[in-house]
Amino acid sequence: MTMEALLLAPVSLGFISAILGALISVTDSVVNNYGEVDININNGKKSLKVKGGSPLLGTLAEKDIFIPSACGGRGSCGACKVQVLSDVGPHLPTEIPYLTKEEQAQNVRLSCQIKLKAGIEIQIPEALFNIRKLKTKVKKITSVTHDIREVLLEVPEGTDLPYVPGQYGQFEVPPYDKIKEPTQRAYSFSSNPNDKKHLEFLIRLVPGGIVTSYVHQHLKEGQTINVVAPVGEFHVHDTGAQMICVAGGSGMAPFKSIFANMVDSGEIDKREVWYFFGARTTKDIFYLDWLSELEKKYPTFHFIAALSEPQEGDGWTGETGLITDVLHKYLTTVISEGNKEGYLCGSPGMLDACMAVMRKNNMQEDKIYFDKFA
Amino acid sequence: MKMSPEFVKAEQNMQPGVITADGFLGDDTRPLVDIIDHDEESMVKLGLEFETLVSKMHYLLEEGQKGLGEPVTVDGQWIVRTDEARGHLPSPFEDGIFRKVNAEVESLENGKPSGKKLLFTDLSLHLINKYHFFEGKGSAFRVDPAQAKEVLHL
Structure with missing residues (x-):
């Protein structure tokens, strides 16, 4: 091989690659160009004209309509459900694990998995517009x-x-x-x-x-x-029933918001509230002063903290053991009969364990509220 | 070593942003088969059986979940904390979906936390058990065989 041929070979290869790259790019823009497509939301309540080709979840977000999602659209949380009224093809294998049989029958889909190739009609809760x-x-x-x-x-x-x-x-x-x-x-x-x-x-x-x-x-x-x-749909139901609230760790968050709001509205004086908080040691407990203060000030408010592994020298004199065991003890021996509602915040495992205890103590399952997003 | 189409696809799925934001390979630039090959050699050198390792990890994950999100002392030898998030993660080998549960295991020395920790997921157990894949170096959920031996007292 001559020196000239040796020098020309990489140049020729580069040239061929560039042509192939351009061809792929042109083909992609032709084959995957879906143009403008219409999204009809809630029977014309909102109509959008968008560029097709991307997943529904992200396309809606670009138009300031946010479908809740906990995984950023990777199809691993199953949260971004919408009901699709038009034909977008069969459910994908990536959607099936997150949908019940009823949801599949109603053509509920994961919006992160549906690619917008044509106009689409969807139904979403009105609250999502806010x-x-x-x-x-x-x-x-x-x-x-x-x-x-x-x-x-x-x-x-x-x-x-x-x-x-x-x-x-x-x-x-x-x-x-x-x-x-x-x-x-x-x-x-x-x-x-x-x-x-x-x-x-x-x-x-x-x-x-x-x-x-x-x-x-x-x-x-x-x-x-x-x-x-x-x-989210987790909120206090305005029924006057006794509230049995259970949390651990950062599950404290919604209850801090709920109790502060109940203080402002005066509701905290009118309704029996039992707040169970589980932690491992004293270093995992927080807002103790504020919660103790609420308990002193409002006779209807009861705060029960339990440590699962109190350490020597903690000086802990409160309840010990898993929060579910303490909850069971109070439900059977301390908290009076009558209407009760459960309010839970924690991991799916914690929610399941608390619900089992509540059911065992004759609390109605449809009166136990939580957002299972943790 | 040449990779099968299954492994080529798995390696693509392990990239950041595909299944998880940070992927499964960390800073490791070696082909998937080489990562597995190297860890298999390490297991032999350390005298560790895959079944023993996975079984111990599975046991600690189950025990940790009894804490309902709070750390639990297991057998006086470990503190285990599990965290669970909504949904499932698909295996990069496309052979199943797994709960989003992770466990952080810290060994105790004379009853006190040693600072020696191991972090793994429900999916890690499957990947180690079936494919001998411990994740790439630099991945947050890599289970280093030598570290596993030390932390799990194997």
């Missing part, structure tokens, strides 16, 4: 335990974000380290909705967790954070 993306400023970060941070955010001036205690927001952290895209996770508000200027979250460090690691290791006061809110 969800917005806010650019907030981190006002204060407080470590309330060794692994839980209270994050106080300032909402933009003039923002009116009505929410009910128990609802949550999607907290979005920017790309960092190896994480190349913004990541959202759902956390209950711990703030009192009457404070219109702030939103507050309690965020517990989860080992290996993308958002919680960011909050605990990188988040700074003064920084801007996007929050998508308000989301």
Whole structure:
């Protein structure tokens, strides 16, 4: 082979690659060009014209319609369900594990898995139209335990974000380290909705967790954070029934919001509230002073904290054992008969265990409320 | 070593942003089969059986879940904390879906936390058991065989 041929070979290869690349690009734009497509929401209540080709979840978000999602559209949380009234093809294998038989029959779909190739008609709860993306400023970060941070955010001036205690927001952290895209996770508000200027979250460090690691290791006061809110259906039912509330760790958040709001409205004086909080040691308990104060001030409010593994020298004189065992003890021996409602916040395992105890103690399953997003 | 189509697809699924935001390979640039091959060699050198390792990890995950989100002392030798999130994670080998549960196991020395920890998920157990895949170096959920031996007292 001549020197000339040796020099020309890489140039020719590069040229052929460039032509192939251009061909692929042109083919892709022709084959995958779906043009503009229509999204008809709730029988014409909202109509959108959007560029086709992307998943429904992200396309709706670009138009400020936010379907709750806990995994950022990777099809691993099963939260972003919408009912599709038009034909978008059969359910995908990635959707089936998250849908009941009834949901499949009603053509409920995961909006992150449906690619918009043509016009589509969907049905979503009207409440989702109220969800917005806010650019907030981190006002204060407080470590309330060794692994839980209270994050106080300032909402933009003039923002009116009505929410009910128990609802949550999607907290979005920017790309960092190896994480190349913004990541959202759902956390209950711990703030009192009457404070219109702030939103507050309690965020517990989860080992290996993308958002919680960011909050605990990188988040700074003064920084801007996007929050998508308000989301969720967990709220206090206005029935006057005794409230049996159970939480552990950062599951404290919705109850802080609920109790603060009940103090403001005067409801806390009128309704029997039992709040069970589980922790491992005294270093995992927080807001003890505030909750003890509520208990002293309002005879209808009862706070029962239980430590599963009190340490020597803790000086703990309260309940010990798993919170479910303590709950069972109180339901059988202390809390009076009568109408009861359960309010729970925690991991799916914790919720299941509490529900089993409540059912065993004749509490009606349809009167036990929670958001299973943890 | 040449990879089968199944492994090529799995390696694609392990990239950041596909199944999880940070992926399964960490900073490891080696082909998937080489990562597995190297960890299999380490297991032999350490005298560890896959079945023994997975069985111990499974036991600690189950015990940890009894704490309902709070850390639990198991057999006086470990503190185990499990966290559970909504939904499931598909296996990168596309052979099942797994609960989003992770366990952090810290060994105790003279009853006190030693600082030696192991972090793994429900999916990790499947990947180690079936494919001998411990995740790439630098991955948050990599189970290093030597570290596992030390923390789990094997």
